[in-house]
Amino acid sequence: xxxxxxxxxxxxxxxxxxxxxxxxxxxxxxxxxxxxxxxxxxxxxxxxxxxxxxxxxxxxxxxxxxxxxxxxxxxxxxxxxxxxxxxxxxxxxxxxxxxxxxxxxxxxxxxxxxxxxxxxxxxxxxxxxxxxxxxxxxxxxxxxxxxxxxxxxxxxxxxxxxxxxxxxxxxxxxxxxxxxxxxxxxxxxxxxxxxxxxxxxxxxxxxxxxxxxxxxxxxxxxxxxxxxxxxxxxxxxxxxxxxxxxxxxxxxxxxxxxxxxxxxxxxxxxxxxxxxxxxxxxxxxxxxxxxxxxxxxxxxxxxxxxxxxxxxxxxxxxxxxxxxxxxxxxxxxxxxxxxxxxxxxxxxxxxxxxxxxxxxxxxxxxxxxxxxxxxxxxxxxxxxxxxxxxxxxxxxxxxxxxxxxxxxxxxxxxxxxxx
Numbered sequence: 084x085x086x087x088x089x090x091x092x093x094x095x096x097x098x099x100x101x102x103x104x105x106x107x108x109x110x111x112x113x114x115x116x117x118x119x120x121x122x123x124x125x126x127x128x129x130x131x132x133x134x135x136x137x138x139x140x141x142x143x144x145x146x147x148x149x150x151x152x153x154x155x156x157x158x159x160x161x162x163x164x165x166x167x168x169x170x171x172x173x174x175x176x177x178x179x180x181x182x183x184x185x186x187x188x189x190x191x192x193x194x195x196x197x198x199x200x201x202x203x204x205x206x207x208x209x210x211x212x213x214x215x216x217x218x219x220x221x222x223x224x225x226x227x228x229x230x231x232x233x234x235x236x237x238x239x240x241x242x243x244x245x246x247x248x249x250x251x252x253x254x255x256x257x258x259x260x261x262x263x264x265x266x267x268x269x270x271x272x273x274x275x276x277x278x279x280x281x282x283x284x285x286x287x288x289x290x291x292x293x294x295x296x297x298x299x300x301x302x303x304x305x306x307x308x309x310x311x312x313x314x315x316x317x318x319x320x321x322x323x324x325x326x327x328x329x330x331x332x333x334x335x336x337x338x339x340x341x342x343x344x345x346x347x348x349x350x351x352x353x354x355x356x357x358x359x360x361x362x363x364x365x366x367x368x369x370x371x372x373x374x375x376x377x378x379x380x381x382x383x384x385x386x387x388x389x390x391x392x393x394x395x396x397x398x399x400x401x402x403x404x405x406x407x408x409x410x411x412x413x414x415x416x417x418x419x420x421x422x423x424x425x426x427x428x429x430x431x432x433x434x435x436x437x438x439x440x441x442x443x444x445x446x447x448x449x450x451x452x453x454x455x456x457x458x459x460x461x462x463x464x465x466x467x468x469x470x471x472x473x474x475x476x477x478x479x480x481x482x483x484x485x486x487x488x489x490x491x492x493x494x495x496x497x498x499x500x501x502x
Contacts, residue, residue, distance in 0.1 A: 165308040165341060169421030212407045221298040230317035231296035233265050235273055235286040253495050254324050257288045260333025264295030271480055275488040287318050293410025305413040307422055310338050325349055328495055332356040337422035344429040347436035351498045354441045354491060357448055357476050360455045361423045368423040430462045439498050440466040445474025
């Protein structure tokens with residue numbers, strides 16, 4: 084028996100070495116492809132549209148390295164946290180780019196335009212962006228762009244939660260994850276609400292900035308501040324939400340934490356599903372998040388997909404899912420990675436405000452490590468953690484919609500009883 088166990092360990096170690104070697108070769112090729120595509124797509128942009136719209140981070144990195152000799156000192160556009168650009172935009176290593184930089188070889192012409200906030204959106208689609216009705220619908224109201232929000236109002240005949248007094252409807256804001264949209268919630272939670280919840284809850288499923296039917300400005304950096312401002316402008320302000328619950332999945336959890344911390348007196352509860360939380364204690368928290376969520380490995384396949392997405396700016400397969408490569412790439416870096424530096428501060432604010440924090444994650448999540456949920460409870464001991472056996476990053480909700488919805492309703496009703 085001992086021999087079999089030992090043999091199994093050697094086989095596993097051998098497979099890990101093989102996967103690591105193949106991963107190194109594949110990503111070495113992708114490094115080369117990235118350098119080539121950087122030049123190719125910039126020239127293609129200029130040929131088809133008269134100018135190159137993309138901010139070239141690899142060029143900025145090389146210029147800064149020429150000046151300081153250190154690629155870690157690349158200047159940020161702003162330094163107020165939520166408007167700051169993530170250093171992961173510049174600091175992820177590329178073998179060929181580093182080699183050319185050390186030789187003093189410039190890839191592209193110098194100079195690139197700074198991005199614009201959502202209040203200064205450029206309109207019209209690029210040649211590489213999807214032009215379907217759902218992706219360009221926001222341009223019809225280009226003078227006053229707002230997020231696409233699916234609202235489900237409570238039924239006319241109100242009924243109180245079981246064991247609670249009749250009160251105003253509970254407002255719930257849903258934020259989706261990366262490469263997703265509001266349909267993640269409208270197809271899972273909305274159809275499975277109990278009659279009591281239908282009568283007591285007003286639901287808001289949001290398409291985040293750059294996703295689904297929401298605006299997709301060309302020159303926005305999609306920072307946390309951009310996302311927060313648009314949610315406030317499109318949901319909290321117009322619907323006059325003085326109190327609300329938050330439910331978020333994956334990437335949306337970072338935005339939800341930021342929104343909850345900013346409106347800590349209004350938030351009744353926050354439910355985080357598979358949150359990509361990494362401690363902010365380390366100075367390189369953003370890089371840690373990038374390496375943990377998008378390590379350069381081929382296996383498991385979901386990890387390769389995450390790594391591929393964060394590594395290549397110009398691949399346009401993302402456009403097929405109703406968002407541009409520009410919006411998805413920047414959101415990946417500036418929200419998921421950049422937000423890692425602020426997560427502890429958000430959690431501390433919610434702890435002091437005594438906001439009810441609930442975390443739900445599958446035990447077989449291959450995208451976000453299960454330790455992320457455990458670490459949240461270490462940071463906020465009052466947080467409740469629900470580990471779903473054998474569920475992964477998606478099946479923690481998909482495939483168990485009714486059970487998941489009942490769990491949410493229990494959270495909302497328990498908080499409603501306290502207010």
